[in-house]
Amino acid sequence: MRLYYDLHIHSCLSPCGDDDMTPNNIVGMAKLCGYDIIALTDHNTCKNCPAIVEVGKNNGLTVVPGMELCTSEEIHVVCLFPTVDEAMKFSDYVEKNSPPIQNRPEIFGNQFIMDSEDNVIGQVDNLLTLASFISIDDVYEVVTSFGGVCYPAHLNRESYSIISVLGEFTNDNEYPAAEFSDLTQLELYKERYPALKEKEIITSSDAHYLENMRDAQFQIDLTENSAQALIEYFRRKI
Ligand SMILES: [Zn+2]
Numbered sequence: 001m002r003l004y005y006d007l008h009i010h011s012c013l014s015p016c017g018d019d020d021m022t023p024n025n026i027v028g029m030a031k032l033c034g035y036d037i038i039a040l041t042d043h044n045t046c047k048n049c050p051a052i053v054e055v056g057k058n059n060g061l062t063v064v065p066g067m068e069l070c071t072s073e074e075i076h077v078v079c080l081f082p083t084v085d086e087a088m089k090f091s092d093y094v095e096k097n098s099p100p101i102q103n104r105p106e107i108f109g110n111q112f113i114m115d116s117e118d119n120v121i122g123q124v125d126n127l128l129t130l131a132s133f134i135s136i137d138d139v140y141e142v143v144t145s146f147g148g149v150c151y152p153a154h155l156n157r158e159s160y161s162i163i164s165v166l167g168e169f170t171n172d173n174e175y176p177a178a179e180f181s182d183l184t185q186l187e188l189y190k191e192r193y194p195a196l197k198e199k200e201i202i203t204s205s206d207a208h209y210l211e212n213m214r215d216a217q218f219q220i221d222l223t224e225n226s227a228q229a230l231i232e233y234f235r236r237k238i
């Protein structure tokens with residue numbers, strides 16, 4: 001079945017994510033925009049995934065638990081998991097492998113953890129946007145060991161992308177996909193980095209504000225509408 005997707009969305013738990021990016025607001029906006037399946041990918045944490053997956057279930061929207069991991073080289077990688085349980089175990093691992101530097105909400109923004117009724121039930125004290133200790137060389141294997149899949153984020157951006165940091169995108173990586181935040185320069189990128197021609201190109205919003213969520217445009221062909229089917233889809237590409 002062909003499903004409209006957006007696999008890169010931040011909640012109010014990301015310091016740079018708007019406080020209005022609550023589980024219910026994100027699910028409501030995703031439904032208005034016409035999505036069938038979305039992923040929550042906060043920076044270096046999955047702690048709002050339990051709430052939003054539940055809200056999605058109650059509203060007929062598949063929400064894939066995920067994370068946008070910042071590697072030790074400051075490369076952003078989208079990580080997706082079949083279940084909340086696996087995502088939360090990975091989240092704990094990332095927390096243990098990140099610098100213990102406190103967030104200053106007045107400067108960087110709030111890091112709210114919410115329940116499925118949009119109540120603030122806690123916050124993350126350490127700043128989530130810092131580079132973790134996990135290298136880009138290890139990230140694929142680590143995410144796979146937690147049952148997930150991962151691929152580099154926003155390749156067309158000039159910061160925090162694998163190309164902007166390493167200056168290359170080669171074939172000796174195992175990523176099943178590459179993410180672009182828009183397709184305007186895709187052909188240019190494919191010419192310059194031919195390895196991209198063999199990758200599934202995923203286009204997601206990287207929304208930090210509700211108004212960044214766009215009308216559904218891109219589709220993915222899954223055997224069923226579930227997080228498990230999405231993970232299997234990417235695994236078959238490897
Ligand atoms: Zn990013």
Ligand SMILES: [Zn+2]
Nearest residue numbers: 008010068206
């Ligand atoms: Zn992002």
